[in-house]
Amino acid sequence: MNELKNLIPQNWDYFTQQFDTNVLFITVASFFAWIAWRLIYGRLELLVSRTSFHWDDLTLSALKTPISTLIWCWPATISLGFLLQNHMSSTLNWLSTLKLILVIGIFVWITMRLINNVETFVLDQKNRDETTVQAIAKVARLFFIVIGALTVMQAFGLSLSGLLTFGGVGGLIVGLAAKDLLSNFFGGMMIYFDRPFKVGDWVRSPDRQIEGTVERIGWRMTIIRTFDKRPIYVPNSVFSSIVVENPSRMLNRRINETIGIRYDDGAKVAQIVTDIKHMLENHPDIDANQTLIVNFNAFGPSSLDLLVYTFTKTVNWIRYHEVKQDVLLQIMAIIHQHDADIAFPTQTLKFDPVRTEVPTASTL
Known part of the structure; x- marks a missing residue:
């Protein structure tokens, strides 16, 4: 021990x-x-x-x-x-x-x-x-x-002064080497300050095949989820050179339909137009303060065409289609109330009668 x-x-x-x-x-x-x-x-x-x-x-x-x-x-x-x-x-x-x-x-x-x-x-x-x-x-x-x-x-x-001096020179070198990275960074800053869209907005670009819901806005890229659930990773610098449409910020959705009436119902067109316009002006889901047009518009190949142009109050895509369906059904009901009907493509064939010569004695 x-x-x-x-x-x-x-x-x-x-x-x-x-x-x-x-x-x-x-x-x-x-x-x-x-x-x-x-x-x-x-x-x-x-x-x-x-x-x-x-x-x-x-x-x-x-x-x-x-x-x-x-x-x-x-x-x-x-x-x-x-x-x-x-x-x-x-x-x-x-x-x-x-x-x-x-x-x-x-x-x-x-x-x-x-x-x-x-x-x-x-x-x-x-x-x-x-x-x-x-x-x-x-x-x-x-x-x-x-x-x-x-x-x-x-x-x-x-030394912070020396560090800042070195950072100035180094920043120039890094800026030249990472030009795309910096352009994406400032592109992200532009999105944050200009706010052309935000997370959750539906955006699309007519210049590129970009359409979907904004899922995330990062410093380098923006993630957009398409309607078939595919992610699109877009560098932020792209948004400084393309046109971006933001349908999420629309105030109304438009109904723009051409409805054909049979030529046989030509005498009833004026009253049908009046009733359809009155229905739209009093519809609870139609914004009557926006442009509202219901007129006989053209002589179609097989119908008398009515233009129905109006805007819904809702901007929700699903609710919009419900309102549009209700409007179209009421228009069809108004047409049927006047014993008229919606035209469908038809053709009229005209045959000239064929002359048959009766043989005479001189031709025998």
Whole structure:
């Protein structure tokens, strides 16, 4: 046993003493600090739940996990310093840098969680513009990440002035090398600020074979889901050079139909036109303030053509077809009320009688 003790380093007793008196104390203190934080958090959570102000809930939720992490990691760096200070010949200045990086990381983490909480809360409000909220959240995240990264670089002793100078030259090089990437980035910014469409809108382009529902607007590309459920990934720079139509923002949907009446019912056309126009003016789903035309329009090959041109109040695609069906059925009923009928393609063939010569005696 004595020989085994001789094999143990001479400073083992000091190391054990230091561990017992310092590290153990710090660990126990961290545990009690964490318990105190949990109790305080529970009390604060109970208090903020009683208020009608939602921002305190979002802020408290953002603080929960980062503060718990800080309570354990900050004392851990102190304990690490106690364990290493007598076993390393060099100074432990890097521990101070590590503590500063820890604080910066916790601050950025709290900010990211708060931004995410606010974004989720605002998007749950149905009257908010989803595209604008997401754009502001992305810019805020990017801003705090850049600030955090610059602060960490400064903590490592890097000169920010030199870094910014290098960034100017490097930015020029990167800009030339990543021209398409930057054009997509600024194309995304154009979409966010001009807002020609937003997430959930139905868009199409007459210049390209692009039509569907906007599913996501990213910094580099926009995802559009076609009506047959295929995703289309469109680089944002494309939208700066094409025409984009947004049917989701239409105010009305149009009914534009040509209805043929039989030529035999020509005397009844005027009254039919009057009744159809009166029906449309009083229809609950037709916008009478918009252009409304019902007129005898043309002599067709086999019908007297009536033009019915009006707009529905609804812009919903399914509801529009229901309204259009009701309008067409009522038009057909009005035509039948006048003992008339809708024409169908017909042809009239006219035969001239063939003369038959009776033979005479002179021709025999």
